[in-house]
Amino acid sequence: MSVKPIKIPGPGHPITVEPAARRILVKLGDHIIADSTNALVLQEASYPAVYYIPRQDVDMAALERSSHSSHCPYKGDASYFSILEGGDRSRNAVWSYEDPHAAVSAIKDFLAFYPDRVDSIDALDEA
Template structure:
């Protein structure tokens, strides 16, 4: 499939097509929240985001941002060519359980040390994720876990037919 045409960002917006490859990690000082099972299960102003060409950012929160019991180690792992081996958590809020919906890099590759132990979640498997009060739109598909906000424009990788971008 041919690479799609970049959407020109407006004032205050970023295009995911301007993000680098390999990805870049940067701190986020906005208030980031995650809700599941009708409960606030995580909140921080010390998140990190990973920016990669064609992908909405994935937000990583420090583990202490999560309420006790919200992260339960899950089986399995995956490998990212840039960040290394990821481990998974089942994410729990109230009586809701989202299996393998959170992931982290215990020992990330060089250049990604800033996210060591930080946890990202698939926003589409949560009740709600926010960045500075704005509800996040989940990236399409079930492989990537990008968080789309109004200041991010695409088109975005993830939906059917975009694997080869």
């Protein structure tokens, strides 16, 4: 059994998690998959910012847990979901850190979406 590395964010690889300042809306076709005013934005090093949305703001009935997983030494093990109506395009479109490392514990059980596997991820002024 191999031990997965754990890395701590720092000056060489910073990670911040903050409340999103806007309403986040995720759509696939005409279907609103997520709609949240309680999302978090995670900024990791020079990567694009990622919105993490609480499960209660996601249409979980539209998702199916997949067997896919991945590991990030800074965040932990990610579980994946596919969006049923998206077919092959939306396979493993959604990920979640269900037991993240302490440095990013705020994203526990939140969901994030790959932008190219949904039609839109919009940050809107609150309506």
